[in-house]
Amino acid sequence: MVAAVVALSAAVALLAVLVAALLRSHAEILRQLHDITHGRSTADAEFEVRTRAGVPTPGEGAPSASDIVGVDVAGDAIAVGVLRREHLTLLAFLSSGCLTCRTFWDAFASPADLGLRRDVRLVVVTKDPDQESPAEIASLAPPSAPTVMSSSAWDDFGVPVAPYFVLVDGPSGAVIGEGASAGWAQVRDLMNRALADTDVLDGMRTRGGRSGSRDRDADIELLDAGITPGDPMLHHDEPIEDVEVE
């Protein structure tokens, strides 16, 4: 009788251990499924970018850009969009008074010689007409790039000095490069380094063999088709029926 009770107790204890192990395994499966359906992979969760002390982690705290509004050289109202664009925008903060700026005004007069990538839009930003010489700016403004007189844009982007350049990534709306420069070659270097850094970081974060530029290409195609982030078409499980038009 005692032997039977001991055997039964042992069997119950063994079953309890098995049930606990099964519950734990089930919980782990559920956790991984949750990560997958919410766009995180285990590899991503373990991946971490580390920098030296005092150096900010790339991509973290990247300043966000804003669209620009002001007046043009004729005094008319103008707004230039830089957010949610498929292309990059290079903002050139210039003044009519600074000697170094003259180098850029001259360079922008011949945009074909700048060697700008096709997916980069150049926008010149000066301070408001009451802090600038509108007539001088009108004579310097490049014919093929918008020139916006907007002190608020200088404040929004925290421009410390002229000439100053800011490179904005349209799809993310993030400032991916900025700095002062004395010549156009330096600005090109700044852009190339910023783009290379962005691509490397994108590639590191996705870790699936897809490069950042491929992701950006896909974003461009989707935006081009009018499909923006959060669009229900991106989350359909079933084929989409034709949209009925009025």
Added chain:
Amino acid sequence: MLRLSSAGAGVAIDLPDGWDGTITQREPDPGLSDIERASTPSLALLHAASFSLPSDTSDFGGGAVEVMRFGDVFIALFEYGRESVGTALFWSPRPARLAVGDFDENMLQHNLPGQSGTQQFFTESGRAFCLYVVLGSHLNRARAVPLVNSVLPSITVI
């Protein structure tokens, strides 16, 4: 949203993120004498676009519609002279919204394959306007027209 306004032109609009826009004050009829021109107020011209507006965009979008892509929209609000106020063409009030059926491939100032447009003439605040809208693709009208309708109510004529 970004508020673009011009006190001189008496027009304002709220632009969605990433849109380009301009509000200019047009000279009245160039055929007027200097005396007549001095006593005639300037006329408003508003452009709004979901894409980069070229600097040489003409009144009804020439130079801009050529670079439009599938999902793009272009809006122009063109003011006519005081002599147009009260005429039959401008009798209607501003449409509160546009319907997909308002758009036609043959209603374009610059006829480009695949695009469609609409022109709506109206009077508001004693001023005569034409609202001209172009879609980058007529096939995309079911998506593009709601986008246009999200912007139109924000246009203010002072």
